Amino acid sequence: MSQSIDARISELGLVLPDAPAPAANYVPFVQAGNLVFISGQISRDDNGLILGTLGQDTDITTGQRAASTCALALLAQLKAACGGDLERLVRVVKLTGFVNSTQDFKDHPAVINGASDLLGEVLGDRGAHARAAVGVASLPLGVAVEIEGIFEIS
Numbered sequence: 001m002s003q004s005i006d007a008r009i010s011e012l013g014l015v016l017p018d019a020p021a022p023a024a025n026y027v028p029f030v031q032a033g034n035l036v037f038i039s040g041q042i043s044r045d046d047n048g049l050i051l052g053t054l055g056q057d058t059d060i061t062t063g064q065r066a067a068s069t070c071a072l073a074l075l076a077q078l079k080a081a082c083g084g085d086l087e088r089l090v091r092v093v094k095l096t097g098f099v100n101s102t103q104d105f106k107d108h109p110a111v112i113n114g115a116s117d118l119l120g121e122v123l124g125d126r127g128a129h130a131r132a133a134v135g136v137a138s139l140p141l142g143v144a145v146e147i148e149g150i151f152e153i154s
Helices: 005-011 060-079 110-127
Strands: 029-032 036-042 091-100 129-134 144-154
Touching: 005 110, 029 060, 029 129, 036 060, 060 091, 060 144, 091 110, 110 129, 110 144
Parallel strands: 091 129
Antiparallel strands: 029 036, 036 144, 091 144
């Protein structure tokens, strides 16, 4: 990818949010060596929190959009961790996605694809990652999706 990450974000018509402040007693990220562990980012857009339960009152398309907002928040936190320079990113190592869902909902991977697809589109090969997609009975504030990530930086 010859284009800078910031330029690619802009070209796709995306905007990184401000790196969200922690909502409780934790830090937004921790760097250990060349790895940055980013705390769970919840689904929110310019209109506020993206709420809902997949399989009940929220469809997969809305869940994917919620997951993509989590990915943008992860990139915003990563940018803060890198002192504003996303070009320090070597690769996305792993995402763990949590989907607020009913007990019988089975499409968690499809929902978290919203984040994986966005990172691939923005980061190219640097966006390829290991992943887990987990269904949960509830998430903080009633959000539809929460995603945490591990990133390798230089």
